[in-house]
Each structure stands twice: as structure tokens, then as C-alpha cells.
Amino acid sequence: MHKVRLSRPARIALGYITVAVLWIFTSDGLVAYLAADQATLVNIQAWKGAAFVLVTGLALFSLLSIPQSMADPRPRTHSGRLPGVLLALTFFTLTIVIVAFGTLVHRYQTSVFKAHQYKQQVAIAKLKANQIERWIDWHRQLAEQLASDPSVLAAAVRHADRNDDEQLRELRLHFESLLKSGRWTEIGLYTPDGHPLARAGTELFIDEFHRRAIAAAASAGTFRLFDMHAMHEKKSKIPLHIAFLAPIVADTEGSRVVGVLALSVDPRQSLFGMAREWPIPSESSETLLVRREGEEVVFMTPLRHSDARPLGLRRSLSEKSLPAVQAVLNGEGVFEGVDYRGTAALAAFRPVAGTDWRIVAKTDTEEVMHPLRQQSQLILLAILLAIGIAGLMVALVWRRRQTDFAKRQDQELAEHEALSRRYVALFQNARDSIFLLDASGRVMEANRVAMSSYGYSDAEIRLLNMRDLRAPETRATFERDYRDAERPEGNQFETLHQGKDGSVFPVEVSTRVIEVAGQRLWQSFVRNIAERKRIETTIRQQLDDLRRWYEVTLDREDRVGELKTEVNGLLQRLGEPPRYTSVGAESKPAAPSDT
Incomplete structure (x- = not known):
């Protein structure tokens, strides 16, 4: 069965189609997996296409620069460095393009991933802030609702107008029944200046800060939140306290405040759990509730990665790398810095409406970037695989080229050796003496006929100059004859040479300049014409003898x-016809020529 061999253009086209198909399906799949939106996908596809055109253009140029046929008869003295450089340049360019493309994808994925994580952190911060705001608003509504209760209002008015405390006992019982729901730790009715009238629950120690807050709520006539603060350990049963203060108004215009209702809660029971709960599984994420006090930021909630008590950890506002500091300074935003333990973190923060609080949702950067690192490893693997494939392709092309070159070299070497053998055979078996001379006339090579004719060995004749082979009387013209050999047609002349034994013989010399392996050499063919000269002398002597014979014959x-003429004359006188019809110069033979 005849084996079909594709032409070189067909093989190049087939290889190009194969690479293009593999590149399109592989790269498109990777880009579609990594790209987050259509605009980014189009942008990356454009750069990918430009890179493919550049790389394949260089590859095709390199392939087409390789000699097409191994049987190229032109002499080659090198391995074709230009195609090799082009292949190396193609691989280098391809590597740069692949690495640049991978870096671009990695950077884009990093930015997209961080943006996604920022959105997630912002959403969680917003969720927590809304939860706390609803929690505060719910307690506000309950406080205002209880403050407008007729029994509470009546007790406050009677105490304010008549200093009558009869209804306060019933009011205290009412408060105690409300506490059974577990929502509050204490419910109290206070005078506008902060003195307690009726209290139920833990009976918190009322310090000066508490009294001022109650007085401020009564003076403003509106709801007030008494911010979380630590209680005296010996004077209070709970360490932390938040109070919701609702003024009790006696008239419809709201101008007469007769008391303040206070609903006290322990933040540990509901607020802390609400703030600390993270909506998705995470090993490092936490939500912080912070506020500003002077030139410090105070951490209000328990910390996941620290044993510090609520309100126990304070940091200076000069530590701008802390997300908590950024939160109290800027109110709302996202930030990448270090948390209270010095660990890199990605955070989002926003204010809690109606308070001085800031909610901070943060996650360790290491945890955030872990999925991205897995993608980065995949991208790195794809880059290394692409570089490996590119290197393999270039190596295959290079190996094929080197194989072809080695075959050409072997063929050229075989042809050169065959040519050398033929040349040596012609050189050594020629009937004439053949010399190869350098520019000064020194003998570099001589054939066997030359060594036999002049009586020298190979080593001896290589020590001689062509001038030394001339007879002494002809050496004066050597320089002129040797110089004339540089003419395009060379030089041919006759002269006298002498052998090692001193014998002199005539020769005919034909000399021209040739180039061998980049070196100019004088090639001289020397023919011994002694026999020819002897024959010429013999012929010349024979011609001389013939000329003398001719002259005698003539x-x-x-x-x-003259005798024939005399006979014809006698016959005429006798009246008879002449006997000889041709006498004189026309019957003479031609004289012999010298040629």
C-alpha cells in the first residue's frame, strides 16, 4: 500500500489548525470559568485573540524560515542560526504572552473576588446594623407604649401633683409581671430629675450618669437611649446595662413631663448574640460593635479572638490600620487592614442609626483569599501546562529541524567525501604534474606525477617554492608569470624546470587562482613537453632534408x-610533331612547407 506523505505546506496548515482548535476550546473554557461578567469576558477574549495571532504569526514565520528541502544543493557551512533564534524568540514570546495572560486573569480574579467579598461584608454589616436598629426601635416602641399606659400616667401625675404614692405599689406589681417575659432586667419609673419612684427587677445602682440621662430625656420630652456602660461590681447584679428612656407627658401638647419610664436590658442576653452571629460558616469572621470615646475606640461586644471583656478593649484613634478606627472616623465603607490582634483582615462598617455605634463586619484576609489561592493554583497549573505544551511544540519543531539538518549534513558530507575521492583520484592519476600553491608560491599539495617527475618525496616537495623548480635562467620571470595567473582567464606559458638531480626539461605551465574553503590558492598544471620538443626538432630536421631534396629535384x-625542348625543336626542323606536350614550370612539384 502506497504511503501518502503530506506536503510541507499541508503539514504546517494541519498543525496550525490543530493548535488553533486546542487553544480556542481550552482558553475559552478557562476564560468562561474565570470571567464574572460579559464585558470582562469580551475584553479578555480580545486580548487572547491578539496574543494568539502574535504567537502563531511568529511560529509560522519560524517554520517557513526553515529550508524546505533536504536536497538543497547549495553549500551550507552552519546550522542555520536564524531559524533557531526565531524558534527561541517564538517560545520566549509565547511564554511572556501566556504568563502575561495568566497574570491578567489572576489580577482580574483577585479584584473580582475582593469586590465580591467586600459586597458580602457590606451586606453582613448592613444586615447586623438593621437587626440592631430594629432591636432598638422595638424597645423604643415598647417603652413609649408603656409610658402612655393609663396606670403609669396616673401614678406619675398623682405623685407629681399631690406627692401621693398610693398607686406606686400597684405599678410596681405591674412592672414585675412584665419582667416575667425576660425581655428586661429592670423596669422603673423616675421623676424628671432622675429619682426612682417605682422599680422592679435587679434594682440597678443609679449613678450620676444615669440621673443625667433621665433628666435629659425629661427635658427634651423625647425618647432617649442610655448607652451601654459598665456597672459597679459591688453595687449592681449585672455588669453591663442599657436603658431605653421614654418621658411620661401629662398633657396633649407634650409640654408637661411628669416622669420618665426606663426599660433596662442586659446586652449579654440579646444584643451580643445578635451582633456576634455570622450568617455563613466561617473560621475567623466576626461582627464588632464599637463606639468612640474621646480619642479612643471602644470595643463594646465580646471578641471572638480575645479574652477582653466588653468595653474592656480600647485602642487609640491614631492606629489608622484598624478597621474599628476607620469605622468611628469615617462612618461607612470598606477597608483592608489589620484587626485588634494584628492579623490582616477585610472589613466593612456602617453606623447604627440613632446611636453612636458602628458595626464592623470583618474576616481574616487569609480565609478570604483561600478560595482565590485555589484558583491561583489552577491558573498557575494552566500557565505551566501551556508553557510546557509550547515548549514541547518548539522542541519538536527544533528536533525536526535538527534531524533534517543532520540528514542534510550527512548527505553533504557523503557528497563531499565522494567528491573528494573523485578529486583525489583525478589529482593523483592525472598525467600532468599538478601543484596547489599559496600566495607566495609555496607548494602545499602535489600529485604523484609531480613527485615522480621532479624526483622529490612528498615531505621534500612541500618544503619547496615553485620558483625552486624552475631552471636558474628562467627564474627572473617567475614573479611576472605568477602575478599574471590572477587574471580571470589565468596564465599559460612555456618555461624550463629542473628536477632534484639537476636535469632541465621544458614544460608548459597553466596556472589560475581558485578558492578552497575561503582560502585563495594557485592551481598549476605542469606538462613535461620534452618529448614534444624532440618530435618538433625531428620534424624540423626532416623538413630541412625535404627542402634540400626538393631543391636538387628542382x-x-x-x-x-631543357632536353625536351631541344628534342621538340629537332623534330620541328625534321617536319615532325613535337614529342613532349608539357615542358617547363607548370610540371614542377610544389615546394615542401614548414608546417
């Missing part, structure tokens, strides 16, 4: 002609 013919 004299005899002249005498015979």
Missing part, C-alpha cells in the same frame, strides 16, 4: 625540361 627537372 634542378634536375629544369635540365630535363
Whole structure:
């Protein structure tokens, strides 16, 4: 069965199609997996296409720069460095493009991933802030609702108008029944200046800060939140306290405040759990509730990664790398810095409406970036795989080229050796003496006929100059004859040479300049013409003898002609016809020529 061999253009086209198909499906799948939106996908596809055109253009140029046929008869003296450089340049460019593309994808994925994580942190911060705001608003509504209760209002008015405390006992019982719900730790009715009238529950120690807050709520006639603060350990049963203060108004215009209702809660029971709860599984994420006090930020809630008590950890506002500091300074935003333990963290923060609080939702950067690192490893693996494939392709092309070059070199070497053998055979078996001379006339090579004709060995004749082979009387013209050999047609002349034994013989010399392996050499063919000269001398002597014979013959013919003329004359006188019809110069033979 005949094996079909594709032409070189067909192989290049087939390889190009294969690479293009693999590139399109592989890269498109990777980009579609990594790109987050259509605009980014289009942008990356454009750069990917430009990179493919650039790389394949260089690859095709490199392939087409490789000699097409191994049987190229032109001499080669090198391995074709230009195609090799082009292949290396193609691989280098391809590597740069692949690494640049991978870096671009990695940077884009990093920014997209961080943006997604920021959105998630912002959403969680917003969720927590809304939860706390609803929690505060719910307690506000309950406090205002209880403050407008007729029994509470009546007790406050009677105490204010008549200093009558009869209804306060019933009011205290009412408060105690409300406490059974577990929502509050204490319910109290206070005078506008902060003195207690009726209290039920833990009976918190009323300090000066508490009294001022109650007085401020009564003076403003509106709801007030008494911010969380630590209680005296010996004077209070709970360490932390938040109070919701609702003024009790006696008239419809709201101008007469007769008391203040206070609903006290322990933040540990509901607020802390609400703030600390993270909506998705996480090993490092936490939500912080912070506020500003002077030039410090105070951490209000328990910390996941610290044993500090609520309100126990304070940090200076000069520590701008802390997300908590950024929260109390800027109110709302996202920030990448270090948390209270010095660990890199990604955070989002926002204010809690109606308070001085800031909610901070943060996650360790290490945890955030862990999925991205897995993608980065995938991208790195894809980059290394692409570089490996590119290197393999370039290596295959290079190996094929080197194989072709080695075959060409072997073929050229075989042809050169065959040519050398033929040349040596012609050189050594020629009937004439052949010399290869350098520019000064020194003998570099001589064939066997030359060594035999002049009586020298190979080593001896290589020590001689062509001038040394001339007879002494002809050496004066050597320089001129040697210089004339540089003409395009060379030089041919006759001269006298002498052998090692001193014998002199005539020669005919034909010399021209040739180039061998970049070196100019004088090639001289020397033919011994002694025999020819001897023959020429013999012929010349024979011609001389023939000329002398001709001259003798010519004299005899002249005498015979005279006799014939005399006979014809006698016959005419006797009345008879002449016997000889041709006498004279026309019957003479031609004289011999020298040629």
C-alpha cells in the first residue's frame, strides 16, 4: 500500500489548525470559568485573540524560515542560526504572552473576588446594623407604649401633683409581671430629675450618669437611649446595662413631663448574640460593635479572638490600620487592614442609626483569599501546562529541524567525501604534474606525477617554492608569470624546470587562482613537453632534408625540361610533331612547407 506523505505546506496548515482548535476550546473554557461578567469576558477574549495571532504569526514565520528541502544543493557551512533564534524568540514570546495572560486573569480574579467579598461584608454589616436598629426601635416602641399606659400616667401625675404614692405599689406589681417575659432586667419609673419612684427587677445602682440621662430625656420630652456602660461590681447584679428612656407627658401638647419610664436590658442576653452571629460558616469572621470615646475606640461586644471583656478593649484613634478606627472616623465603607490582634483582615462598617455605634463586619484576609489561592493554583497549573505544551511544540519543531539538518549534513558530507575521492583520484592519476600553491608560491599539495617527475618525496616537495623548480635562467620571470595567473582567464606559458638531480626539461605551465574553503590558492598544471620538443626538432630536421631534396629535384627537372625542348625543336626542323606536350614550370612539384 502506497504511503501518502503530506506536503510541507499541508503539514504546517494541519498543525496550525490543530493548535488553533486546542487553544480556542481550552482558553475559552478557562476564560468562561474565570470571567464574572460579559464585558470582562469580551475584553479578555480580545486580548487572547491578539496574543494568539502574535504567537502563531511568529511560529509560522519560524517554520517557513526553515529550508524546505533536504536536497538543497547549495553549500551550507552552519546550522542555520536564524531559524533557531526565531524558534527561541517564538517560545520566549509565547511564554511572556501566556504568563502575561495568566497574570491578567489572576489580577482580574483577585479584584473580582475582593469586590465580591467586600459586597458580602457590606451586606453582613448592613444586615447586623438593621437587626440592631430594629432591636432598638422595638424597645423604643415598647417603652413609649408603656409610658402612655393609663396606670403609669396616673401614678406619675398623682405623685407629681399631690406627692401621693398610693398607686406606686400597684405599678410596681405591674412592672414585675412584665419582667416575667425576660425581655428586661429592670423596669422603673423616675421623676424628671432622675429619682426612682417605682422599680422592679435587679434594682440597678443609679449613678450620676444615669440621673443625667433621665433628666435629659425629661427635658427634651423625647425618647432617649442610655448607652451601654459598665456597672459597679459591688453595687449592681449585672455588669453591663442599657436603658431605653421614654418621658411620661401629662398633657396633649407634650409640654408637661411628669416622669420618665426606663426599660433596662442586659446586652449579654440579646444584643451580643445578635451582633456576634455570622450568617455563613466561617473560621475567623466576626461582627464588632464599637463606639468612640474621646480619642479612643471602644470595643463594646465580646471578641471572638480575645479574652477582653466588653468595653474592656480600647485602642487609640491614631492606629489608622484598624478597621474599628476607620469605622468611628469615617462612618461607612470598606477597608483592608489589620484587626485588634494584628492579623490582616477585610472589613466593612456602617453606623447604627440613632446611636453612636458602628458595626464592623470583618474576616481574616487569609480565609478570604483561600478560595482565590485555589484558583491561583489552577491558573498557575494552566500557565505551566501551556508553557510546557509550547515548549514541547518548539522542541519538536527544533528536533525536526535538527534531524533534517543532520540528514542534510550527512548527505553533504557523503557528497563531499565522494567528491573528494573523485578529486583525489583525478589529482593523483592525472598525467600532468599538478601543484596547489599559496600566495607566495609555496607548494602545499602535489600529485604523484609531480613527485615522480621532479624526483622529490612528498615531505621534500612541500618544503619547496615553485620558483625552486624552475631552471636558474628562467627564474627572473617567475614573479611576472605568477602575478599574471590572477587574471580571470589565468596564465599559460612555456618555461624550463629542473628536477632534484639537476636535469632541465621544458614544460608548459597553466596556472589560475581558485578558492578552497575561503582560502585563495594557485592551481598549476605542469606538462613535461620534452618529448614534444624532440618530435618538433625531428620534424624540423626532416623538413630541412625535404627542402634540400626538393631543391636538387628542382634542378634536375629544369635540365630535363631543357632536353625536351631541344628534342621538340629537332623534330620541328625534321617536319615532325613535337614529342613532349608539357615542358617547363607548370610540371614542377610544389615546394615542401614548414608546417
